[in-house]
Amino acid sequence: MISLTNLLNSSNKLDDDVTNKIKASLKQVVVKKGTVLQRSGKMSSNSYFVKKGLLKSYVIDEKGKEHIFTFAPENWLISDIESQSYNSPAVLFIEAIEDSEIEIISKHSLELFKELPQPVIYNELQRLLKRCGTLQRRVLMLMSFSAKERYNEFIKTYPDIVQRVPQRLIASYLGITPQALSTLRKKYK
Amino acid sequence: MISLTNLLNSSNKLDDDVTNKIKASLKQVVVKKGTVLQRSGKMSSNSYFVKKGLLKSYVIDEKGKEHIFTFAPENWLISDIESQSYNSPAVLFIEAIEDSEIEIISKHSLELFKELPQPVIYNELQRLLKRCGTLQRRVLMLMSFSAKERYNEFIKTYPDIVQRVPQRLIASYLGITPQALSTLRKKYK
DNA sequence: CGAGCGCTTGATTGAGTTCAAAAATCGTGG
DNA sequence: CCACGATTTTTGAACTCAATCAAGCGCTCG
Numbered sequence: 001m002i003s004l005t006n007l008l009n010s011s012n013k014l015d016d017d018v019t020n021k022i023k024a025s026l027k028q029v030v031v032k033k034g035t036v037l038q039r040s041g042k043m044s045s046n047s048y049f050v051k052k053g054l055l056k057s058y059v060i061d062e063k064g065k066e067h068i069f070t071f072a073p074e075n076w077l078i079s080d081i082e083s084q085s086y087n088s089p090a091v092l093f094i095e096a097i098e099d100s101e102i103e104i105i106s107k108h109s110l111e112l113f114k115e116l117p118q119p120v121i122y123n124e125l126q127r128l129l130k131r132c133g134t135l136q137r138r139v140l141m142l143m144s145f146s147a148k149e150r151y152n153e154f155i156k157t158y159p160d161i162v163q164r165v166p167q168r169l170i171a172s173y174l175g176i177t178p179q180a181l182s183t184l185r186k187k188y189k
Numbered sequence: 190m191i192s193l194t195n196l197l198n199s200s201n202k203l204d205d206d207v208t209n210k211i212k213a214s215l216k217q218v219v220v221k222k223g224t225v226l227q228r229s230g231k232m233s234s235n236s237y238f239v240k241k242g243l244l245k246s247y248v249i250d251e252k253g254k255e256h257i258f259t260f261a262p263e264n265w266l267i268s269d270i271e272s273q274s275y276n277s278p279a280v281l282f283i284e285a286i287e288d289s290e291i292e293i294i295s296k297h298s299l300e301l302f303k304e305l306p307q308p309v310i311y312n313e314l315q316r317l318l319k320r321c322g323t324l325q326r327r328v329l330m331l332m333s334f335s336a337k338e339r340y341n342e343f344i345k346t347y348p349d350i351v352q353r354v355p356q357r358l359i360a361s362y363l364g365i366t367p368q369a370l371s372t373l374r375k376k377y378k
Numbered sequence: 379c380g381a382g383c384g385c386t387t388g389a390t391t392g393a394g395t396t397c398a399a400a401a402a403t404c405g406t407g408g
Numbered sequence: 409c410c411a412c413g414a415t416t417t418t419t420g421a422a423c424t425c426a427a428t429c430a431a432g433c434g435c436t437c438g
Contacts, residue, residue: 059332061333067332069325069328069332081321081322081325082326083322084322085318085319085321086319086322113314118310121307121310121311121314122302122303122310125302125310125313125314125317126274128318129273129317130275132270132274132317132321133273133275134271135321135324135325135328136269136270136271136324138328139258139328140248140256140258140280143256143331143364144248144254144256146393147393147394166415167416168417175331175332176394176395177394177395177396178416178418179395179417179418180395182417183394183418185417185418336426355384356384357384366428367385368385369425369427371385372386374386375386
């Protein structure tokens with residue numbers, strides 16, 4: 001929801017208390033591929049801004065199967081939105097797919113946003129609206145597209161991610177098995 | 190995204206220019222069941238706040254099949270979020286399922302939000318975050334739940350809507366056919 | 379009271395899953 | 409830099425859930 005690059009750089013004319021407090025509340029971490037930043041069940045889950053690398057968020061269903069919710073490459077924000085907005089325990093796991101540099105935005109950091117100046121908040125509103133739009137698209141694709149159509153959409157929308165990520169993860173994002181994806185790809189050549 | 194009840198009522202201490210301009214830009218309409226308020230393809234799509242009645246939003250796929258994206262009962266807001274945030278033509282149809290009283294929030298009204306005072310905007314941000322959380326939940330359910338589990342979730346989450354809406358619409362929301370839903374229901378009794 | 383819409387039921391079909399195993403690719407230590 | 413083990417991708421067969429097709433029932437409202 002909130003890209004902190006924005007705050008840290010472009011809004012430097014507003015060097016007020018709040019901005020500084022927020023800056024101070026952020027944690028920078030460097031993590032290795034495979035690091036789990038957040039687990040399902042965690043209270044007051046964080047947001048993670050990807051400065052470098054690639055993260056994924058996912059659920060694990062009762063059969064132990066992983067379902068990828070989102071990927072987050074450079075300059076993307078990733079979080080468990082439902083957990084954040086309803087103050088409920090996290091559902092999503094968040095994990096590094098590549099070695100990554102991450103900015104952690106804690107619950108506490110988010111609360112400080114309440115006092116940010118109007119233009120910054122309005123900006124955040126616009127950004128969140130886009131994120132919401134992407135989710136709408138995702139729901140509609142899951143409902144009205146075949147697996148093949150979803151795959152085509154995916155490579156059109158995220159051409160860079162297709163290269164960086166093993167197929168089984170893409171299959172998981174699309175809501176199909178790796179075997180089914182393999183079959184799709186064969187047919188399409 | 191933006192509940193105007195909020196604006197019109199609770200924020201009446203802010204009787205400034207902007208609030209009044211926004212109030213003036215809203216249109217109130219009364220529509221009969223079956224009225225299509227918005228069609229796919231429309232540029233600069235509106236938001237619709239339901240004062241009374243029930244709306245649905247949906248896409249129509251290339252086979253002519255309808256897929257319900259959301260229901261909106263009293264006090265809910267419904268819109269094509271993707272169209273709004275990317276200024277692209279609408280994908281969603283929006284239609285009255287019952288005779289309804291609707292407040293139309295045009296693109297123009299939305300733009301006036303840019304000048305609203307910070308607390309109001311911050312409120313909108315919170316509200317949008319919840320909407321986003323609901324969408325996240327929807328995606329995860331579509332991916333990790335069986336049709337039966339999705340149906341159970343639906344009646345738990347929207348007990349009132351189950352009563353007011355024909356089964357074929359619920360089936361469409363769940364992403365299954367009316368026949369499949371009928372079979373589910375039979376097994377579950 | 380009849381026509382049409384919506385719900386149910388059954389038979390058939392098909393997309394995608396599951397299970398199993400082979401082929402290809404990756405990554406790490408020697 | 410190569411080799412070997414581990415992981416990933418592919419392939420195939422059997423199966424499953426839900427879609428499609430088709431028909432009958434029941435309610436509502438005109």
